[in-house]
Amino acid sequence: MKEGPDIAQIGALIGDPARANMLAALTGGRALTATELAGVGGITVQTASTHLAKLEAGGLLAQRKQGRHRYFTLADEAVARLIESMMGFAAGRGHLRHQPGPKEPALRKARICYDHLAGDYGVRMLDSLIASSSIEAVGEGLALTEKGESDLKRIGIDVSDLRSSRRPLCRSCLDWSERRAHLAGSLGKALLSSFLDKGWARRTAESRSILFSPEGDRQFLKLFPVDA
């Protein structure tokens, strides 16, 4: 009889519509902020915060603090699989859900994240900078090498200017579409700014996506190659 609160607990966690929407949104493997998740769940940030705390306490979510943001992800692979299987089950019962839709591939390619470049291009840029020894990973953080400093000067970015700011120069930022790190910090901001200044790319009015011009695209890919 007394078998203890077992599947009931996780069932209840998933059983709230707001939480279910949050979890569904996170099943893509992307990390989202509390505010974004509040939007997904259709609730205020306060409410979302308590929901997220419960989900974390229940072991379904993990959070990663990053500046003033707090990125939430599913705790691990097992959670994703559970959610996926429940979604599959629900779909089989006839509760066919609204499909995610086209989902703006442009947003996945390149978009603004706070003030720096994110998406496929953002991840690619950091990968390339590390591959060329311009940036190296130091523990959890990132550090600019001397080679990197001179390379950047050549494309018009004066790092000494950036050092005057109290903001860290390099910082790793979790990319929610690629689920890998891209470059944040004042250097990340400076790089994006230079792309925009050079006319390689421009921001869009409504969306967070960054649109590269054909020429800018060419230049960017040349500047940050991905070697085999």
Place this chain on the structure above:
Amino acid sequence: MKEGPDIAQIGALIGDPARANMLAALTGGRALTATELAGVGGITVQTASTHLAKLEAGGLLAQRKQGRHRYFTLADEAVARLIESMMGFAAGRGHLRHQPGPKEPALRKARICYDHLAGDYGVRMLDSLIASSSIEAVGEGLALTEKGESDLKRIGIDVSDLRSSRRPLCRSCLDWSERRAHLAGSLGKALLSSFLDKGWARRTAESRSILFSPEGDRQFLKLFPVDA
């Protein structure tokens, strides 16, 4: 944002402790009555009834009416798999549950079901009677053949006596430990009574299990053989 009530709905269904316990109890594949499930859930029958109605409406349960009993089972294989996977997940999170325990194998072998024989022996008996053409399936029900009637007379059961009762002679009863049908009805009752009268078996005080004596065991197996 609006993705519809999807996994939240089944999550909520599973999220109630009483319902979760019921579902867990049914995951063994056995069919249980509302009263039994109420016991499992630690609630009254009324409450259990509403829970069961919800689970059925949600497509998780199916019920099969049988006389004044109502046997509930998981709707299908998919439900069982979902519950199993959730239990596995929960166990992995550290919510290790109380193990079902030894579970009285005697109860699975032979027990009383209302007034007839159930369990492995009950199922075996009906199988054997059908195999020997003593009973044949007619639509949903069961019917005694002439051969069956004479065979039974030989072991001391006068069917004409039984016919005088308004109670059906043969009835199929879902066995919850075997998940297959066994013989109910006045004939099922008569058969069990004869076993008890002959001293082949006896009821136990506390449990519902039927204990066969070594000799009774031998006789029963000889009388109701299972052919290859």
Place this chain on the structure above:
DNA sequence: GCGATGCTTCGGTTACGATCGAACTATGAA
């Protein structure tokens, strides 16, 4: 017909949890 049993429905209580406004903490930028 009768009483007994298994289960559902109705009515009303109670309790828990989702929700948000407002206040508080923390980080970042100037």
Place this chain on the structure above:
DNA sequence: TTCATAGTTCGATCGTAACCGAAGCATCGC
């Protein structure tokens, strides 16, 4: 320092759902 943004915590409200007693059906066996 000051302002702005991101999140959490507090407090209180409100709805909903779980729960049970009691009454109502349905089925069985006599």
